[in-house]
Amino acid sequence: MAAGSSRGYGPSATLCVAVTALSAALLAPGLTQPHGLSRRPLELKIDQALLLVHNGLINENLTVSWLSDYCYQCLYQDLIFVPTSNTLGKPSIVNVAVDSQHPITLQLNGTLEGRELHRIHYHFGEFGNYSLVVKSFHNSTKISCDIIINESPVNSHLPILYAFLIYMGILSILTLGHVFVIIDPIKNWFYKKLNPVDTDHLINSERGSPARADSASSNVPATAWTVSQRRLRSLDTFRGFALIIMVFVNYGGGKYWFFKHQSWNGLTLADLVFPWFVFIMGTSISLSLSSMLRQGCSKWKALGKAFWRSFLLFLMGIIIINPNYCLGPLSWSNLRIPGVLQRLGFTYLVVAVLELLFAKAVAENNTLQETPYSALWDILLCWPQWVFVLMLEATWLCLTFLLNVPGCPKGYLGPGGIGDFGKYPNCTGGAAGYIDHLLLGEKHIYQHPSANVLYQTSVAYDPEGILGTINSIFMAFLGLQAGKIFFFYKDQHKQIMIRFFIWSVVMGAISAILTKCSKDEGFIPVNKNLWSISYVTTLSCFAFMLLLLIYYLVDVKRWWSGAPFFYPGMNSILVYIGHEVFENYFPFKWKMKDNQSHAEHLAQNLLATSIWVIISYLLYRKRIFWKI
Ligand SMILES: *[C@@H]1O[C@H](CO)[C@@H](O)[C@H](O)[C@H]1NC(C)=O
Numbered sequence: 213m214a215a216g217s218s219r220g221y222g223p224s225a226t227l228c229v230a231v232t233a234l235s236a237a238l239l240a241p242g243l244t245q246p247h248g249l250s251r252r253p254l255e256l257k258i259d260q261a262l263l264l265v266h267n268g269l270i271n272e273n274l275t276v277s278w279l280s281d282y283c284y285q286c287l288y289q290d291l292i293f294v295p296t297s298n299t300l301g302k303p304s305i306v307n308v309a310v311d312s313q314h315p316i317t318l319q320l321n322g323t324l325e326g327r328e329l330h331r332i333h334y335h336f337g338e339f340g341n342y343s344l345v346v347k348s349f350h351n352s353t354k355i356s357c358d359i360i361i362n363e364s365p366v367n368s369h370l371p372i373l374y375a376f377l378i379y380m381g382i383l384s385i386l387t388l389g390h391v392f393v394i395i396d397p398i399k400n401w402f403y404k405k406l407n408p409v410d411t412d413h414l415i416n417s418e419r420g421s422p423a424r425a426d427s428a429s430s431n432v433p434a435t436a437w438t439v440s441q442r443r444l445r446s447l448d449t450f451r452g453f454a455l456i457i458m459v460f461v462n463y464g465g466g467k468y469w470f471f472k473h474q475s476w477n478g479l480t481l482a483d484l485v486f487p488w489f490v491f492i493m494g495t496s497i498s499l500s501l502s503s504m505l506r507q508g509c510s511k512w513k514a515l516g517k518a519f520w521r522s523f524l525l526f527l528m529g530i531i532i533i534n535p536n537y538c539l540g541p542l543s544w545s546n547l548r549i550p551g552v553l554q555r556l557g558f559t560y561l562v563v564a565v566l567e568l569l570f571a572k573a574v575a576e577n578n579t580l581q582e583t584p585y586s587a588l589w590d591i592l593l594c595w596p597q598w599v600f601v602l603m604l605e606a607t608w609l610c611l612t613f614l615l616n617v618p619g620c621p622k623g624y625l626g627p628g629g630i631g632d633f634g635k636y637p638n639c640t641g642g643a644a645g646y647i648d649h650l651l652l653g654e655k656h657i658y659q660h661p662s663a664n665v666l667y668q669t670s671v672a673y674d675p676e677g678i679l680g681t682i683n684s685i686f687m688a689f690l691g692l693q694a695g696k697i698f699f700f701y702k703d704q705h706k707q708i709m710i711r712f713f714i715w716s717v718v719m720g721a722i723s724a725i726l727t728k729c730s731k732d733e734g735f736i737p738v739n740k741n742l743w744s745i746s747y748v749t750t751l752s753c754f755a756f757m758l759l760l761l762i763y764y765l766v767d768v769k770r771w772w773s774g775a776p777f778f779y780p781g782m783n784s785i786l787v788y789i790g791h792e793v794f795e796n797y798f799p800f801k802w803k804m805k806d807n808q809s810h811a812e813h814l815a816q817n818l819l820a821t822s823i824w825v826i827i828s829y830l831l832y833r834k835r836i837f838w839k840i
């Protein structure tokens with residue numbers, strides 16, 4: 213089945229991939245034209261606008277401070293000082309760059325008496341030219357304060373629309389191509405053009421030679437496990453989907469804030485993918501272990517394998533996270549220890565061991581249907597595992613909320629810096645940060661946490677730190693549940709989807725309670741840097757729903773082959789490591805004409821991501837899979 217579909221899809225996917233590369237390359241300069249150098253006041257950076265502050269006050273200096281709407285409970289930051297005008301009737305004007313990502317509040321203070329004169333809330337647009345005109349009325353102490361648009365901003369979201377249209381165009385070409393390719397002469401032509409090797413197979417097979425059987429069987433991917441003799445394509449599709457977003461986001465996501473990690477609490481696109489990756493890893497663990505055991509592999513052997521894989525992941529993680537090209541040789545004393553692959557490795561180990569130690573040979577269908585608690589089988593059957601995981605969660609809660617962190621309040625979950633009105637500048641991440649500093653040392657963790665721009669934090673904080681790993685184990689464990697559901701119900705699609713739906717709703721409800729449905733005000737806010745519990749429950753709510761959807765489209769109805777996400781999903785380790793290692797090499801990055809333009813960043817990042825899809829597709833065609 214896999215052979216047939218991949219073959220039918222082959223030429224059109226290649227076509228798609230070629231078109232992607234071509235159009236992205238052509239569009240990189242094209243996109244930038246309307247937003248290019250000509251429009252931008254030269255000193256402005258990406259996501260900034262120009263503000264001309266006119267001080268028309270008589271005998272009063274003006275201090276302007278600012279605060280972003282996205283900075284929760286932050287202190288105002290000084291923006292600019294505007295001295296009073298020397299010549300009567302003519303205001304003094306000072307230029308300053310302001311943030312255009314989020315709405316901001318400007319606070320005007322008169323420096324003579326230090327009194328607050330006015331506050332304005334405004335959302336500046338990128339590369340716009342604005343004037344803030346401050347005037348006093350003749351015979352009163354009241355002042356007027358207006359924002360005037362000198363030059364309107366550029367629409368920095370337009371490139372996303374273009375990119376979307378391009379990819380939609382490619383998709384239609386692909387779909388059309390798919391239809392045409394079904395017609396035989398064109399199909400042969402395509403094969404000849406694009407796949408000389410395959411042409412031979414095709415011709416051979418049309419002659420009725422026995423080569424056909426061989427080529428078909430060699431087309432079946434090397435399966436790590438099977439469910440009813442057929443690999444679930446939805447898992448690879450899900451994994452590939454998360455991976456491709458991860459690649460795009462790691463490459464910069466076009467420098468849009470919503471494609472980058474959230475500064476502290478909340479979710480952006482970038483914050484979604486890592487937990488999904490962990491989740492689907494859990495699902496794969498469940499299915500691969502049960503198939504290994506069924507094939508007569510001993511538990512000890514499986515255990516040894518799990519240790520070895522997790523060790524390899526950890527080692528590769530350390531190697532790729534500490535690059536030394538361009539920077540000169542790296543010193544042992546500031547080797548970063550935690551990281552994405554390290555966390556994946558450790559999570560993998562714990563969940564695999566847990567599954568091997570406690571998994572009963574999951575009862576075959578129907579053996580449990582009669583008992584009164586059958587609805588809860590996925591918890592009751594493996595209750596020791598649940599006890600263990602709940603104990604882990606209790607540990608997380610205790611450490612997070614009860615650990616004494618010197619100089620910081622108990623249970624602190626904030627970003628430090630200028631957050632919480634600047635009371636705890638060095639408390640970034642509370643207990644999670646403290647534990648990493650204590651156990652790993654300040655030099656061995658990540659130095660540029662996402663909070664350091666908006667919240668102006670100065671201490672190191674690692675988003676893949678030790679404490680958060682507990683919750684990543686929980687996430688993988690929930691993925692493991694999904695795998696058990698797949699296994700337990702075999703091909704009973706309806707049962708599987710109902711289970712996923714229920715899990716999703718339950719996780720959603722827990723998140724709603726934990727966060728009080730708010731970004732910053734909840735008991736435990738959703739936070740990627742801390743990997744808070746609510747982050748895990750929210751993301752697993754999404755994950756169950758997404759898996760349900762993909763499962764329905766790909767495996768139940770077979771309306772979608774899972775392309776193009778399927779290919780990177782089959783080669784996830786290779787794509788992940790490759791994208792990290794070759795990040796600064798040519799086709800993935802080049803010197804930009806205007807490195808302050810969203811359009812050019814977006815084109816570059818999308819092209820780089822598309823190239824990884826192409827690479828994984830080519831490797832898939834050649835049956836090259838990197839498994840560890
Ligand atoms: C912004 O607008 C003001 C008023 O129209 C103009 O004098 C100034 O040159 C503009 N600044 C830039 C950098 O375009």
Ligand SMILES: *[C@@H]1O[C@H](CO)[C@@H](O)[C@H](O)[C@H]1NC(C)=O
Nearest residue numbers: 619635636637638639670671
């Ligand atoms: C925070 O750390 C910086 C440098 O490490 C230090 O100068 C400052 O005094 C610390 N602040 C507090 C409140 O401890």
